[in-house]
Amino acid sequence: MKIQIDNITKVYDNGMVALDRVSLGIEEGTFISLLGPSGCGKSTLLNMIAGFVSKTSGQVCVDGREVDCPGGDRGMVFQEYALFPWLSALENIAFGLMLKHVPKAERLEKAKHYLDLVGLSAHASKFPSELSGGMKQRVAIARALANAPSVLLMDEPFGALDAHTRETLQDELLEIWEKDRKTVVFVTHSVSEAVFLSDRVVLMGNNPGHIREIFDVNLPRTGRRETDGFVALERRIHAMMRQVPKVAA
């Protein structure tokens, strides 16, 4: 398993149980989505894989090593882009390589390649404040990839974008992903986004956060949105999300 999550429980200081004995194995090269309503702990789980959030009990392993702090092997794309505003688009992408002391010419060369990959070659010297939301997120994706992480973690990356830009970026992300099939963990609350992008959709529930069901998406990658199976699976997941288990309040 690329990512192995065993019996993870997270209790915050205020006593809120964010995750209750969650276990999940993620195979190398799969695109997996964590889907669920707010408060189901999907972001907490992702942040735990990234090493930003500590666990109360249980174990998270990436590439067989237990996660206890953030690291460059787990690239992250944030909903709020998190680009460094004082660096140009190109310099943002080269940031990880700069930390590794890759010579300047080489890292700019590499950064250009990734900027090109997300279709922004014409905007290399622009600062983030000069870019649209969709462009910013493209730069953020390129930045994460340029650092050659072992897994790519995405925390509602398209949540702040308008519907049209969102679909465009989903298409572009898949196109890039299919080139090297990196392991991706993608957090979203959009059912169609999860079904469109993923090999597997992990549906989570809240109070406390737990895994309700895992759906294997056995649909063709090309033209997936138009297939009957896409609509059917989307409906199934929606139906399941609606029947909230009755828990005594």
Add this chain to the structure above:
Amino acid sequence: MSDIMQIDAAMIARTASVQKRNSDRLHACLRPLSVFLFFFAWFLATWLNNHVMRMYNPILIPTPLQVLQAGIESWKSGDLIVDIAASMYRVVVGFAVAAIAGVGLGVLLSRSRLSESLLEPVIEMFRPVPSLAFLPLLVLWFGIGETSKVVFIAYATFFPVFTATRLGMRQIDGVLIRAAQSMGASRSDIFRHVELPAASPSILSGLRMGFGMAFFVIVAAEYIAAESGLGFMINNSRTYFDVPRMLLGAIIIGIIGFLINIVLGKLERRVLRWHPNSRGK
């Protein structure tokens, strides 16, 4: 039909941009005119007082020409340049000390809780004490030489620099730090490549405020304990009732402050090229 509409739109856009440009040009002329009008009103008032109707003792408000004359005289005698140099030296050295101490301590206290607990209460204890309150003591300790003025300026300037640095370090968006961590940044990487640049707008505005403050307080220091400098020049002229020279001192300080502000503003915009607020100005 649509062609016509397009032409119309283009014409309207062009007319609007021409109007905008004309109005920009007009306002670019109005600004220096406002300063000119002030000097003209000053000239007119003193001239009327001296030649038409006496309203006050003419010694109290000299004419602009008298001030200019005083300027030329003290320039020729070499006094003026000595006084300017003396004040500038004190400001620059005192400010440099404060800038290093203010940024250094501001960063240190933001990065280490131990130093924060140990040092912040003391610093905050001194903050409400105005620098002028220490001036007589400083003269007692360091004499009326340069040291007392440099220390005085450093003390006065330290607080705005320190506070702005603290604020800048505190307001850093946590997601930027997490982004750097997810690319393998160490603690020192984060400090160098995230925290310092992220805090730089606040630090720079603190430095600008500090420099303004240094300029502000040096005059007061030179009233009390100095044998050169622009403050000394003003106060010394008072003993001789040389009002043109007193006004000259004030005007020189204004001009120097104005020029320095322009240079610092340009510098700041250059360094903060990326900042949305600094573009297009």
